[in-house]
Amino acid sequence: MxxxxxxxxxxxxxxxxxxxxxxxxxxxxxxxxxxxxxxxxxxxxxxxxxxxxxxxxxxxxxxxxxxxxxxxxxxxxxxxxxxxxxxxxxxxxxxxxxxxxxxxxxxxxxxxxxxxxxxxxxxxxxxxxxxxxxxxxxxxxxxxxxxxxxxxxxxxxxxxxxxxxxxxxxxxxxxxxxxxxxxxxxxxxxxxxxxxxxxxxxxxxxxxxxxxxxxxxxxxxxxxxxxxxxxxxxxxxxxxxxxxxxxxTEGEKRREERHQLEVLELIRDEIWRDVYQFVQIQPEFNRKLVNSDPYKQAVDWYYKWKKEGR
Ligand SMILES: Nc1nc2c(ncn2[C@@H]2O[C@H](COP(=O)(O)OP(=O)(O)OP(=O)(O)O)[C@@H](O)[C@H]2O)c(=O)[nH]1
Ligand SMILES: [Mg+2]
CATH class of the missing domain: 3.40.50.300 (P-loop containing nucleotide triphosphate hydrolases)
Known part of the structure; x- marks a missing residue:
């Protein structure tokens, strides 16, 4: 513990x-x-x-x-x-x-x-x-x-x-x-x-x-x-x-309904933390961010993280 x-x-x-x-x-x-x-x-x-x-x-x-x-x-x-x-x-x-x-x-x-x-x-x-x-x-x-x-x-x-x-x-x-x-x-x-x-x-x-x-x-x-x-x-x-x-059974029902969502939320936070830490240390991430397509960048960084960041 x-x-x-x-x-x-x-x-x-x-x-x-x-x-x-x-x-x-x-x-x-x-x-x-x-x-x-x-x-x-x-x-x-x-x-x-x-x-x-x-x-x-x-x-x-x-x-x-x-x-x-x-x-x-x-x-x-x-x-x-x-x-x-x-x-x-x-x-x-x-x-x-x-x-x-x-x-x-x-x-x-x-x-x-x-x-x-x-x-x-x-x-x-x-x-x-x-x-x-x-x-x-x-x-x-x-x-x-x-x-x-x-x-x-x-x-x-x-x-x-x-x-x-x-x-x-x-x-x-x-x-x-x-x-x-x-x-x-x-x-x-x-x-x-x-x-x-x-x-x-x-x-x-x-x-x-x-x-x-x-x-x-x-x-x-x-x-x-x-x-x-x-x-x-x-x-x-x-x-x-x-x-x-x-x-x-109302209390139990509520807790059950919320349980799955909470698990997913926690997983999301963990992934988010990983991605965040990964891109923060990439020198290219901090350059030329303005005027470039944010959608494309998001996709590129996401796949880069999936390939190299894990
Ligand atoms: N007349 C009257 N005033 C009240 C009553 N309860 C609270 N107040 C006044 O309302 C004001 C706000 O009270 P708070 O308890 O700080 O309200 P709050 O909802 O916690 O405010 P925030 O945390 O800033 O959102 C204070 O000046 C209280 O004295 C009441 O029953 N009657
Ligand atoms: Mg208050």
Whole structure:
């Protein structure tokens, strides 16, 4: 077993942090670490919290942590740092908002800021979640700004995806178009202290009707994080959904569906890494790139790599 995973098994928090950094940086030990970590997984509860910038995801996470800790359960949070330069303040804000939890041993908070990683942000985030699971956290939460493919991709690994919306923000249709509605297992109307809650709820019901089968009604939970309202109901509903997944075959079905895709994704990343490393060291690759046919170049380099690079 990889030495870092051995230390993770002994609940060495610094080893966990180090392992996440290695997978973020696509370290050559990555697959070994992940294989070993997978072997000691604990099947904790994976929750995804997504929603537009400023919807109140971090505030919710903060309240959830307090609530879950009261039950004696441990919590890991992976906050995905959005690539948008506009959200530059998000990290600092989260630190301030979740500050009280930083000294708690039963809480681990980590921000992912993977730019330019070969495997991509979604991949690194999924690996980080699994590493937290191997460590033994009971609940593992990932917070993402739900707009892009990367976020959709991250949500493939969680058991329960909660979509955070706010009244009158007008982002529902945007989110609907992005396909996030379909993957939401639970809707949170946060900032329920603001006007427009009824209207948003009605719109959600309508959209759910269009996108989802009738068998499973997607719960809608109202929260006001600033007043710590609705958090108990939210936690109840999250647990209910988790129980539902494990009571029925639904959870297994989901995991099976995603398993094949994940294997293919991992193979793709390995090949991509090889190709990338191969072309980077070819002096010709760095010359005369402009004004030449990129399609032809791609084909040429691909076959060159297949012949010489492997
Ligand atoms: N009125 C009201 N304001 C809230 C509520 N919850 C959060 N806020 C405020 O909304 C702002 C954004 O909250 P965050 O928790 O940082 O939102 P976020 O979704 O994590 O934001 P990003 O990570 O930047 O996408 C903060 O100023 C919060 O104080 C609420 O229930 N009611
Ligand atoms: Mg946040």
């Amino acid at each position: 990889h030495q870092l995973v051995e230390r993770i098994q002994e609940q060495d928090i610094r080893a966990l942090a180090r392992a996440i950094t290695l997978v973020e940086n696509d370290h050559e030990d990555k697959l070994q670490i992940m294989q070993d970590a997978y072997r000691i997984r604990k099947n904790g509860m994976y929750i995804g919290l997504t929603g537009s910038p400023g919807a109140g995801k971090s505030s919710l996470v903060n309240r959830l942590i307090s609530h879950i800790r009261k039950e004696g359960k441990t919590v890991a949070v992976i906050a995905v740092d959005p690539t948008s330069p506009f959200s530059g303040g998000a990290l600092l804000g989260d630190r301030v908002r979740m500050n009280e939890h930083f000294i708690d041993d039963g809480v681990f908070i980590r921000s992912m800021a993977t730019r330019g990683s070969l495997g991509g942000l979604a991949r690194a985030t999924k690996d980080a979640l699994r590493l937290c699971d191997a460590f033994g956290f009971d609940v593992i939460i990932v917070e993402t700004v739900g707009v892009g493919q990367s976020e959709l991709d991250i949500m493939k690994i969680v058991d329960t995806t909660a979509l955070v919306l706010t009244p009158n923000s007008g982002d529902v249709l945007q989110i609907f178009k992005a396909g996030i509605m379909e993957i939401a297992d639970l809707f949170i109307i946060n900032k329920a202290d603001l006007p427009g809650v009824g209207k948003l709820r009605a719109l959600l019901r309508e959209l759910v009707h269009i996108t989802k089968s009738a068998e499973h009604q997607t719960p809608i939970v109202k929260t006001i994080t600033t007043e710590n309202q609705g958090i108990d109901t939210l936690w109840e509903k999250l647990q209910e959904h988790h129980d539902y997944l494990y009571r029925t």
